[in-house]
Amino acid sequence: MAGFINTDQDEDFAFIHPDGKSFYFASKGHNSMGGYDVFKSTYDKGLDVFGRPENMDFAVNTPDDDLFYIVDGEGKQACFASARSSSQGMLHVFRVSTEQVPVVLTVLKGTFASGFDPEDRKAHIVVEDALTREIVGDVRTDMNGTYMLSLPRSGRYRFLVEAGPSGRTHAGIVEVPRSDGPRAYRQELVLEDQGGQERLMIKNYFDEPLEGDLIAMALEEIRRRAQLDVGSAAAAPPVVAEEAPPTKDELLAKAGFTGDLTTADVVRHLEEEKSAATREAEDLRTGSGAAYTLALEQTAEAGTEAQAAAELVERANAASDPAEKERIMRDAAAARQRSRTANLKARAAMEAGEDLDSERMATLQRGEQAAKLGTDLAGALGSTDTKSTLPLLVQARERIETSKGPTSAPDLHERARRAATEKELEAARTLAAASSRSAEEGELSDRIGRLKREQEESKSKSKKDELQREITGLEEQLGFLRQEVAQAFTKARAANVRSPC
Secondary structure (H helix, E strand, O other): OOEOOOOOOOEEEEEEOOOOOEEEEEEOOOOOOOOOEEEEEEEEOOOOEEOOOEEOOOOOOOOOOEEEEEEOOOOOEEEEEEOOOOOOOOOEEEEEEOOOOOOOOEEEEEEEEEOOOOOOOOOEEEEEEOOOOOEEEEEEOOOOOEEEEEEOOOEEEEEEEEOOOOOOEEEEEEEEOOOOOOEEEEEEEEEEEEOOEEEEEEEEEOOOOOOOOHHHHOHHHHHHHOOOOOOOOOOOOOOOOOOOOOOHHHHHHHOOOOOOOOHHHHHHHHHHHHHHHHHHHHHHHHHHHHHHHHHHHHHHHHHHHHHHHHHHHHHHHHOOOHHHHHHHHHHHHHHHHHHHHHHHHHHHHHHHHHHHHHHHHHHHHHHHHHHHHHHHHHHHHOOOOHHHHHHHHHHHHHHHHHHHOOOOOOOHHHHHHHHHHHHHHHHHHHHHHHHHHHHHHHHHHHHHHHHHHHHHHOOOHHHHHHHHHHHHHHHHHHHHHHHHHHHHHHHHHHHHHHOOO
């Protein structure tokens, strides 16, 4: 054909409109999204050529085969066949409106940051229409904490953000302003640390619209609208009016399952997740109770040793024999050190108990979420409402993949193991530094001893005076160094106490 119609791929299913100019056909070439796409070309009768074809875009075309596009004489409605959402080897026929509906949407280009850990940029963001409770956005941040959301209209939306060290879901409300066309804005989500409590802050910059390619930013929303909601919905019902409801296996496939699970397996997995969470929470309760008991015991021991140290100091002050006094003071210093060690252990045990309690609450919450999802899914599977079943299956698949995948969050025991390893390394580094300072102390003491021997053997008074001045300076330096060594070993002992055995 004259013009730009033919390619080295397949072209078929041609239709010329009664106006004699609009030519529609299906092609696997040009800029097809995959399979056959519908294209439109304008015929120039004077030159007897067809113009450059235009892809009918997301409103009609998908990565599946789309073909047989036929427009009525008035140019208001069209029918075409598509393999989207169809069983293998089958087509559905749709009737659609050809009226162009303007796209009015809001794009939010955002970032997430955590006040608890600047390196933690992970968040799962779900956006609901506050009025209808319809989920209009579901995204996860990338490694830099950035995300993109496309909202279908202005109005009130509920943001559900799963993030932070507790893994809890935080909620916030966003009022998107009205606009007469598509807009893009910047948004910031910040999980603030307010006295150890997590609080989500949402900052919107609706007075500073972003410049850029809105179509590229809003691609996901455009695709969502193109799920054959094509054109004006009310005037264009599909020709296949009585489509058979999908089977359970088809629902599982649409939800992303690979065929190794049945719907009964999915529900059972959610029930088992609830049971496992209950058992884990009970173990965590036992652990936190043991930690609090240890904290009380160590606090009592710290008090006992502090009292013993005070009594020894009184005895030392009353002793007349210098040697006895020095021995008692050494015992008092040892008792004070044991008191400090017990206090550190009590503090570490209390922190461990609080961490275990927080983990227990988060575990119970995850179990309740799994149980509710299992109950809702079982109810939906027992009804004929397939529209509500599919999103529940998608949620279930995501939970199963998260629990089994390599990116799943480490549990408390794994986090404790990593923390213990880091503390052991810290203790080793501190001990090495203390040992190095102690070696310096030994070398300085040896040097002073050599100078004293040289002073005793010298016959010259001026030489003896010179050596004495040097010895005095070094002894002063040795005194400071001994204090540093004592402080370094105290720090090393504290690090060893914090590091679990």
